[in-house]
Amino acid sequence: MGDVGYTLIYEPNSAIKTSVNEFKTLLEKGKDEVKIDTMKKILITILNGDPMPDLLMHIIRFIMPSKNKELKKLLYFYWEVCPKLDESGKMRHEMILVCNAIQRDLQHPNEYIRGNTLRYLNKLKEPELLETLVPNVRQCLEHRHAYVRKNAVFALHSIHKVSDHLAPDADELIYRFLYEEADAVCKRNAFVCLGDLNRDAALQYIQDNISVIETLDPLLQLAFIEFIKKDSLDNPNLNQQYAQLLTEIVESSSNVVVYEAANTLSLLTSAPSSILLVGTKFVELATKESDNNVKIITLERINELHKKHPGVLQELSLEILRVLSSQDLDVRKKALDVTLKFITSRNVEDVVKLLKKELQAASSSNDEKAAEYRQLLINAIHQMAIKFVEVAADVIDLLLDSIANLNTTAAYEVITFVKEVVEKFPNLRESILARLIDALPFVKSGKVLRGALWIIGEYALEQSLVQLSWKYIRSSVGEVPIIAAEKKSLNAENEEDEHSDNKVKRGPVILPDGTYATESALTAEVHDSDDASKTPIRKQIMAGDFYLGAVLSSTLVKLILRLQKLGTSEKIMNALKAEALLIMVSILRVGESSLVSKKIDEDSADRILSYIKILNDEEDVDTINTGFLEDTKDAFRAQIESAEVKKQQALAKDFHDNAEQVDDAIVFRQLDKNTRKSKANVDDVVAASGGNVKKENLSSRLNKILPLTGFSDPIYAEAFVKVHQYDVVLDVLLVNQTTTTLRNLSVEFATLGDLKVVDKPATANIGPHGFHKVQTTIKVTSADTGVIFGNIVYDGQHSNESTIVILNDVHVDIMDYIKPATCSETQFRKMWNEFEWENKITIKSQMDSLKDYMDELMKGTNMNCLTPGAVIGEECQFLSANLYSRSSFGEDALANLCIEKQSDGPIIGHVRIRSKGQGLALSLGDRVASISKKNKKVALARV
Structure with missing residues (x-):
């Protein structure tokens, strides 16, 4: 019932109270603006638990006659919440006057006042009051204005639900109204009510409109779909007929109707033709609809359909890819992910x-x-x-x-x-x-060249491929020795520059027609720079990429070893070895020269030197062959197999999560622990049916109790902090430690950071040494450090005095919102380069081993290690790893751990944390710093 809702009202300051007499005075003498403000305060007070029954007559006298529109609106809010019964449970006499006023408003010439009054009747649940209003509601069904009629239908339905004898023929009235009505909203409201009151009449109406169902108004079509969805649960024997009906509705011109009809059709039937129709409609929506969120939702629906009905939607793969015309990357990614699941050898x-x-x-x-x-x-x-x-x-x-x-x-x-x-x-x-x-x-790119050279070294197995590879490498390295060639090139350039300076005539160029030539950037002859004319590998080495030089040397060794294995003649082998040695020595020499801006690093120099020695080693041929030609390839093969196993496990898990086991326990709602049966019996039943009974750990609950005030304060308060997905709930226990009653006591909370107080506890009176519990909810919007603070206010001995007790701060634990996650190395590097906030924490820890420290760090920061085999036995005294986590709010946190264990001292090193926002980086940094201080061994002398 779309128009029936609730009104939530926030109380700005619960410590400031207005007495009933003050309210009465304001209602009597104030102007309309003052009365509006007073009515709002009265509503807040009633909603916070004080009904103030004495005000009813004053409101009838001073507010009810007013013609101010806002006051009239507030008045109907008041009729909704005001006490209508006296202490003995009988209807208060004043309500007769209220009833008369409502009756007059139902006959009001202004259609919006009539409509608003009819809306109020949906919330009125007293048959005695409704009885006199029924004739007026019936009369409103024939009003000329659609706003009145649409609310009159709901009002009649509500009256019938409260007490059916007040409007026994409500279903007949609404049924007739449906056929006579022309307005789409009124018809939709009427059908919704009819479906709830008389199923047969609703079915009859659908039956009468089958021939024109495609042309009906989308609102009515949606009402039909909703009725079918509910009725199919109680009458599964009609599913086939309903499916045929939805097949017609799904051809509607409204995208909303198409989506809802397709969704419902997929629930009612598993026939391949119907599922294919549903899939086709979802694809059309994903293509036609401009909203990116709608595209992603419909693509996810296609994905779910494929999981439930594998093999049915495969022919839609090309249709889904039409969504790639969207400019949004998330939509494109989703379209590609969904399509890849549909791929077969046929398409x-x-x-x-x-x-x-x-x-x-x-x-x-x-x-x-x-x-x-x-x-x-x-x-x-x-x-x-x-x-x-x-x-x-x-x-x-x-x-x-x-x-x-x-x-x-x-x-x-x-x-x-x-x-x-x-x-x-x-x-x-x-x-x-x-x-x-x-x-x-x-x-x-040097990185791409390194990967390509590795492939050449490992998989150039035939002699022709080795020769082709060698030819490319030789041409790409250029003339060697590199230093001599570069110096020669530089000298030649200098000479050419001098020669050209002498020869070139300075001055304007005259064209054949006698005009002066003009030269622009487009027409000028562009001379290639020295850098551009260099071959790819040589260019990278001259730019300082000596790691590429080391990989190139390794590839040369592999190619020579492979040629030896293929039985190449010694003469050719000696020539190739000499050439390889010359290239390697050239790389080493240029790395030490002044021709490069960056000198060769120690690791690359050591590797190249070791390759030079290996090429000249005639003794350990078998070991060298195994290490270069087999071991690296075997390692890569094992890596691929491991990745394949993980992928299969993920698919199996996904399948398992979506499959229902034949021996799965059946859960009976009546036996659920939330019912009235004893908890012990329920636990027995759950345990017997194979379920796990999760018992709350009392010690963990006690750890989350925080004292908010001291024992010497007049009121003691402590809070139990519960964390839900995006909320923090504080259950506060208040204890009056005085011998007097604390009147109008309220607990007020405020926040720092990305937190927001959602609701406020109601005020209360606490007797001497009495206990009182209140609860408040705080909304969390990011994984940032948040602080909750506040105070307790209660009235003193005199009415104008109040006492304030300041509460201790409550710090929200961000670890509740950070979860371990995984991403590819490429994604990690991309985010690492993009994120602007970095927090570097220096580590000095007394833990026994590097593995212990990393385990403690992962546990304390909820991060996942992305570096496979980061810890290699105890003999390695150095550890480097990448860590990754993601918050509930979609924030990414990256960390790089780099530590070493000193032989006779602590673990030292650093952790670098990067994130998009400053808060997350700082919060995780504090966490890392606190972990490093753990397990410090303190020697205690015996006293």
Whole structure:
């Protein structure tokens, strides 16, 4: 019943009280503005538990005759809450006057006053008062104004529900009204009431309108759907007929009706044709509707349908991808996620073609979100190629073609994808590697080149591929030794500059027609800079990427070892070894020279030196071959298998969560612990049926009790803090420690931070040494440090005195809102670069081991470790790991832990925390600092 609601009123200051006599004076003598303010105060006081029955006659005398619209509105609020019965439980005599006033308002010439009065009748539950008003309500059903008629229908329905003998023919009246009425809202209200009063009459009305059901007003169509949804629960034998009816309603012109009809149809039937129709309608809504939230909701509905009816909606995959035309990334991501679940070998090629077009369009787009969208598309294509071998080669070609247009992150995703494909599909390796080598000259990122060189080193197994790889590496490194070549290049450039300075004629250029030539940035000849003319690998090394130099050296070693294994002639092998050694020594020498802005790091230098030694080692050939040609590949294979197992486990868990077991216990609501049966019996029944009885831990409850005042204060208060999803509820116990009654006592709370007090406890009188409980709710809007503070106010000996007791602060524990979460390495790095707030905490802890500290940190901050194998045995004295958590409000918290265990001292290091907002970073930082102070060993001397 849409128009029936409740009014919530906030009391600004419960400590300031107005007496009944003061209210009476204000009602008698005040102007309309004063009366309005007084009526509001009266309503607040009544809602807070003081009925003030003595005011009724004054309000009848001084407020009821007023013609002020706002006063009349407040008056009807008052009639709703005022005490209508006397102490003996009989109707108060004054209510006859009220009844007369209501009757006059039901005949008022102003239709809005009539309508407002009819709305009030929905809240009036006394048959004695309603009895005299029934004729007026009937009369209002024929009023010329629709606002009156629509409220009259609800009023008649409400009167019938209170006492059916007051309007015994209400259903007949409403049924006739339905056929005579022309206004859509009135018809909808009438049908809703009819459905509740007389099911058969409602069914008859639907039956009479079947032929025109598609053309009916959307409001009435929605009422039909709601009726069908409720009635199908009590009469499942009609589900088939209702399904046919909904199949017609679902063709409505209103998107709201289509959504509701499709949703209800999916509940009533599991016939493939109906489910396909529902899916089609959801796809249409996701495509047509402009609101992004609606798109995401309908896509989620399609996802749920697929879970319940697998295999039915597969032909909709291309239709769903039409939603990609939306500019919102969340919508696009949802569309891709849903579509990937529908992919089969029959439709995979069509989907790949469509995503190809999208990727090409995104590559040429200058939109700021195009890069993120490209990454989404690459991830989707990646998943399809791994699942369906028949499109893998085609997909690799597509991605490698577009690698030059991708940013570093997306290009690295492509290389990661290529790694996985060449490992999983050995028959495609040769063609993929040849294609990869062709694409590498266009790669600009050192990170992507490193990944590509690793693939070449591991999977170039045939002699032809090794030769092709070597040719690319040799051309990409350029002329060696690097230092000599660079100096020669610099000298040549200097000479050329001098030569050109002497030769070039300074002055204007005269064209054949006699005019002076003008030169712009567009027509001027652009000379390639030295940097641009360099080959990719050489350019990265000269820019200081010596890690790439180390990976290149490793790849050269692998290629030479593989050629040795393939039985290449010694003459060729010696030449290639010499070339490899020359390249490695050149990288080392240029790293120490003044030609580079950044010197080579120790790790890269050590690695390259070790590769030089390995190439010259003629003794441990078998060990070297195993380490370079087998172990790394085996490790990568194990990593892929582990990821596959995790993926399968996630799918199995998802399936298990959505499946119903044949031996599942049946839960009877009548036996639920909230019913009147004894709790012990209920626990026995739950335990016998296989359920877990969760008993509240008393000690954990005691830990959450906080004293708000001291024992020496006149009133002692303590609060039990309960945390719900987005709320903090304070149960406050108040104890009067004096021998007098504390009158008009109120507890007032205020907050600092992203907290908001939702409701206020009512005022109360507490007797000598009496106990009183109050409760208040505080809404939490972010995982930020919040403080709740307040005071207790009560009246003193004289009416104009009041005593205030200040309460202790309550700090909200943000850990209740932070949960461990997982994300990919790419997402972590992206967020790490984007988040602007960082909090670095230096650590000095006395804990026994690095693992103990990390476990304590994860437990204390509710963070999840994203670094697999972060702790490697006890022999390693250093630990580095990435941690991640997410708050209930969607805020991300990232942490990087970097610690070492000193041989004879504490654990030292630091934790860097990053988040989008300052509050979360600071709060987690405080938490980390407190964890570091734990377990400090203090030597105690015996006294």
